[in-house]
Amino acid sequence: MLGREYATQNCSIARTLEIVGERWTLLVLRECFLGTRRFDDFQKQLGIARNVLQARLERLVDEGVLERRRYQERPPRYEYRLTEAGRDLLPVLIALMGWGDRHRAPAGAPTLILHEGCGGTVDAALACEQCGATGLRGAQVVVVAGPGAVPGQRVSATTAPA
Amino acid sequence: MLGREYATQNCSIARTLEIVGERWTLLVLRECFLGTRRFDDFQKQLGIARNVLQARLERLVDEGVLERRRYQERPPRYEYRLTEAGRDLLPVLIALMGWGDRHRAPAGAPTLILHEGCGGTVDAALACEQCGATGLRGAQVVVVAGPGAVPGQRVSATTAPA
C-alpha cells in the first residue's frame, strides 16, 4: 500500500496530490507564503505534531517545493523557503481559499488577497490563454487528451454535468 | 482527535480542506466533473476501496458538494451529481492540474482543458476582480484581514518571500 500515491491515475491532479495531498501539507505551504520560515514557528502556527511537521517539510524539500537555507553556522540552523515550483502553487491555495470564502465563511472571509497594483480583490479564476476570457465555468470548457495521454486516457466530452 | 479538521485555523483554506482534503476526495470530484455518476463506476475508475469510496461520497453529500439522485425505483438506485457548490470547486481541480502539468508531467499534460468558445487552453490564474489583470504572481498581491478575521488573525504584509 502506498499511502500517498495514486499510481493507477494518469492525471496531473493525482501527481500534484501525491506531493501536497497529505494532511497538513497545504497549510504548511500557506505558512510559507505568509512568511513563516523556521521549524518552531511552523509548529506553533499550525499546532501540528513535530514528527508530522518534520516529515512534511522533508518531503517538500525532497520534491523541490521548498529549499532549506542555512541561517546560522553554530549550531547549523536552517529555514525553509519556497522554490519557484513552490511559489507556483499559489493558485491552488487561493482557489481553495476562494471556495471556502464563498461556501464556508458565515462571518465573511477571514483574509483577503488584494492586488497590489489597484487594490482589487484577487481570486483564482479559469482563464483562457488564447482569448483572455476569465471567469469561465464548467459548461464553457472541454477536456481533451493531451500530449501525455495514454491509450484509453480518461477524458470526457464535456466537464459540465447534464 | 479530529482526523480531518483544522479547528485552530481561522482560514478558508482550512475550511475547504476539511471537506476535500481527505485522501481520494478530490479525485472523486474529478470523476464527477468527467461525468461519472454511479458507485461502481467511481470504484472502477479510481481503484479505491469500497468502504472508503462510500464514506467519501456520503461526506460530500452531507456537505452539500454532491447530491444523490434516484435513477431507478426497484430496487432504489442512486447516482451522484455535483451541486452548484460542487461545481464551484472546478478552479481548485484545474489549479492542481496546472501545477502537475508544469512540474510533474515529463510526457506532457495527459489532458487539456480547452475553452469551448475559441479552443484556447484554460488554466486557473490569479485575477483581479477590479482591474481585470490576470496571471498575477505572489509578489503582486498582499494579504489583509477580511470581514471574518479574528483578533490576531494570521496575515502577513506580503505573500512574496524575501
Next chain:
DNA sequence: TACCCGAGTTGCACGATGAGACTGAACGCC
C-alpha cells in the same frame, strides 16, 4: 554550572485506509 532555545527524534496508542469477502434486492435465463 544550570538553564533555555531550536530542531529535530523517538515510542506508543488510536484512527484512517486498503484488501477482500459478504449481503440484500433485484433481474434474466434455463
Next chain:
DNA sequence: GGCGTTCAGTCTCATCGTGCAACTCGGGTA
C-alpha cells in the same frame, strides 16, 4: 424454482498515518 449476475453498499481485519508527549543534542547565556 434455482442459479447466476449486477449493483450498491457493509463488514472484518491488518497495516500504515497521525497525534501526543517526552526525549536528545548542540549550542548560547547568565
